[in-house]
Amino acid sequence: MPLLEIRNLVVRYGEIEALRGVTIAVEQGQVVTLLGANGAGKSTTLRAISGLAKPASGDIIFDGHSIAGLGPEAIVRLGISHVPEGRRVFPGLTVKENIMLGASNRKVPASQISREADAMFDLFPDIRAFSNALGWTLSGGQLQMVAVARGLMAKPRLLLLDEPSLGLAPVIVQAVFRIISQIRKDTTVLLVEQNARMGLSVADHGFVLETGRIVLGGKPDELWGNEAIAAAYLGGHAKAHA
Amino acid sequence: MDLVLQLLFTGIGIGAVYALVALGFVLIFRATNVVNFAQGEFSMVAAYLMVVFSVDLGWPYWLSFLIALAGMALFGVIFNLGVYYPLRNRTYLPVIIATIGASILLSNSVLAIYGPQPQVLQGWFDTPGIQLGPVYLDSQYLLIIAVTILLVLFNFWFFEKTLLGKKLQATSQDKEMASLLGISVSTMIMITFIYSAVLGGLAGILVAPVLFVSIQMGSTIALKAFAATIIGGFGDVAGAIVGGLALGVIETFGAAYVSVPYKDGFAFLVLIAFLVFRPQGIFGERVAEKA
Numbered sequence: 001m002p003l004l005e006i007r008n009l010v011v012r013y014g015e016i017e018a019l020r021g022v023t024i025a026v027e028q029g030q031v032v033t034l035l036g037a038n039g040a041g042k043s044t045t046l047r048a049i050s051g052l053a054k055p056a057s058g059d060i061i062f063d064g065h066s067i068a069g070l071g072p073e074a075i076v077r078l079g080i081s082h083v084p085e086g087r088r089v090f091p092g093l094t095v096k097e098n099i100m101l102g103a104s105n106r107k108v109p110a111s112q113i114s115r116e117a118d119a120m121f122d123l124f125p126d127i128r129a130f131s132n133a134l135g136w137t138l139s140g141g142q143l144q145m146v147a148v149a150r151g152l153m154a155k156p157r158l159l160l161l162d163e164p165s166l167g168l169a170p171v172i173v174q175a176v177f178r179i180i181s182q183i184r185k186d187t188t189v190l191l192v193e194q195n196a197r198m199g200l201s202v203a204d205h206g207f208v209l210e211t212g213r214i215v216l217g218g219k220p221d222e223l224w225g226n227e228a229i230a231a232a233y234l235g236g237h238a239k240a241h242a
Numbered sequence: 243m244d245l246v247l248q249l250l251f252t253g254i255g256i257g258a259v260y261a262l263v264a265l266g267f268v269l270i271f272r273a274t275n276v277v278n279f280a281q282g283e284f285s286m287v288a289a290y291l292m293v294v295f296s297v298d299l300g301w302p303y304w305l306s307f308l309i310a311l312a313g314m315a316l317f318g319v320i321f322n323l324g325v326y327y328p329l330r331n332r333t334y335l336p337v338i339i340a341t342i343g344a345s346i347l348l349s350n351s352v353l354a355i356y357g358p359q360p361q362v363l364q365g366w367f368d369t370p371g372i373q374l375g376p377v378y379l380d381s382q383y384l385l386i387i388a389v390t391i392l393l394v395l396f397n398f399w400f401f402e403k404t405l406l407g408k409k410l411q412a413t414s415q416d417k418e419m420a421s422l423l424g425i426s427v428s429t430m431i432m433i434t435f436i437y438s439a440v441l442g443g444l445a446g447i448l449v450a451p452v453l454f455v456s457i458q459m460g461s462t463i464a465l466k467a468f469a470a471t472i473i474g475g476f477g478d479v480a481g482a483i484v485g486g487l488a489l490g491v492i493e494t495f496g497a498a499y500v501s502v503p504y505k506d507g508f509a510f511l512v513l514i515a516f517l518v519f520r521p522q523g524i525f526g527e528r529v530a531e532k533a
Contacts, residue, residue, distance in 0.1 A: 088422075090411070093408060093412060102423055104420075
C-alpha cells in the first residue's frame with residue numbers, strides 16, 4: 001500500500017480548474033518528483049495534500065485514511081510536513097525560533113524542542129552561525145535551509161518540498177539537493193521542481209503535470225528517455241501547454 | 243522644577259493607561275490585521291463591572307478586582323466568538339464595521355442599565371498619596387505606574403521567552419504558515435482577544451477612580467490610545483508603550499502651561515504632526531517584520 005495516494009483530485013480556484021483529475025502514488029521511503037511548467041498545478045497538488053486547498057472532488061489517502069478536506073493543523077499532526085513555495089520563514093523570529101516552531105504539531109516540552117533544534121544544525125551547518133538572526137535578515141539559500149529544517153522538526157513521515165531550488169545560485173541548489181538526499185534515508189519526500197534535471201537526480205519516481213493533469217509517470221531513466229519529456233524540458237513544448 | 247516633576251509624574255500615570263489600551267490595540271491588530279474600534283469599551287465595561295461588584299454589591303475591593311478581570315477574560319472570549327470569528331475569512335472591512343457595531347452596542351447597553359450619570363469608584367488605597375520631597379505622589383497614579391511596569395515586563399517575558407509567545411508572533415506574521423506547522427490559529431487569536439480584553443479592562447479599572455465611570459470613558463481613552471499607537475509606530479509593541487507615555491506627558495504639560503480646556507487638543511496636535519512629518523511613528527513600522 002502506498003504511503004500517499006491521490007485519486008482523481010480536482011481543485012478549483014473560483015472558476016479556474018487548477019487540478020483536473022490528478023492521480024499519483026508515493027511509496028514509503030521514496031523520493032517522488034512532480035515536474036511541470038509554471039501553472040501546471042504542482043504547487044496546488046501540494047497545497048491540497050497539506051490542507052491549504054480544498055479538493056472539489058477526488059480523494060487523498062495517507063497511510064490508509066482519507067485526509068481530503070481536513071485542515072492543515074490536523075494534517076501536519078498526522079505526519080505530513082509542507083515546506084511551501086517562497087520558504088515563508090517568519091521574518092520577525094530568529095532562525096532557532098523558526099526551527100523550534102516546526103515542532104508545533106507534536107506535544108513535547110520546550111526544552112526538548114530546543115535540543116532538537118540545536119541538533120538540526122548538524123544537518124544544516126551553514127545556518128548554525130545565524131541561530132539568533134531574525135528571519136528577514138537571511139539570504140535566499142539560508143531561508144531555504146531554515147524552511148527545510150523547520151519542516152523536518154515536525155518529524156514528518158512525508159515531507160512536501162515546493163521548489164526548493166527556486167531563485168538560488170547553482171552552488172546553493174547543489175547544497176539543498178545534498179540535504180534532500182540525506183533526508184531521504186528516514187523520510188518519504190514529495191518534491192516539486194521546475195529544474196527537471198535536479199529534481200529527477202534524487203528521485204525514485206517522477207510525474208509530469210501539464211495544465212492540471214498527469215501526462216506521464218515513471219522512473220527517472222524512463223522519463224529522460226521519453227521524447228515528449230525531453231522536448232518539454234529542452235524545447236518549448238511545455239510552454240505551449242501552460 | 244518642582245512643578246515639572248509633579249507634572250511628569252501625573253503625565254506618566256495617565257500615559258500608562260493609554261499605553262495599556264494601546265498595547266491591546268496593537269496585539270489585536272497584529273493578530274487579525276484589524277483595528278478593534280471597541281478596544282475603549284473593554285475599559286469601560288471593566289470599570290462598570292467594578293461598580294457592580296465593589297459599589298452595588300459591596301464586595302471587597304480586591305475580590306471585585308479579580309472577578310472583574312476574570313469577567314474581562316470571559317468578555318474577550320465572547321467578543322472574539324461574536325464579533326471576529328464569524329467574519330475571520332472576510333476582508334478587514336466587515337470586521338472593522340463589526341467592532342464599531344460592538345462598540346455602539348456596548349456603550350448603549352450600559353447606558354440602558356446605568357443611565358447617563360457618571361458613577362464613582364473609589365481607589366484601591368485609603369491613603370490619598372504620599373509626599374516625596376517636592377512631589378506629591380497620588381496613590382492611584384502610583385498603582386497605575388507600578389501595574390504598567392509589571393505588565394510591560396510580563397509582556398516582554400511572555401512574547402520573547404515563551405514558546406506560546408513565539409507561536410502568537412508567528413501567527414501574527416503569517417497565519418497560513420503557522421497553520422502548516424500545526425499551530426492552532428483560532429486558538430492563538432482567542433488568546434490574543436482574552437489578553438487584550440484583560441489589558442483594556444485593567445486600564446479601565448485603574449483609571450476609573452481618577453476619571454469618572456461613564457459610558458464615554460471608553461471612547462476618550464481609546465482615541466488617545468489610538469493616537470499613542472500612531473505616535474509610537476503602528477503595530478509596534480514598544481511603540482505603543484512609549485507613545486502612550488509620551489502622549490500622557492505631553493497633554494499634562496500642555497494643560498499646565500498652555501491651556502486646560504485644550505488638554506485633549508494637544509494630544510491630537512501631536513498626532514497630526516506625526517501623521518504629517520513622521521507617519522511611521524517614533525519606532526517606524528519595520529516593513530520586513532510585517533511581510
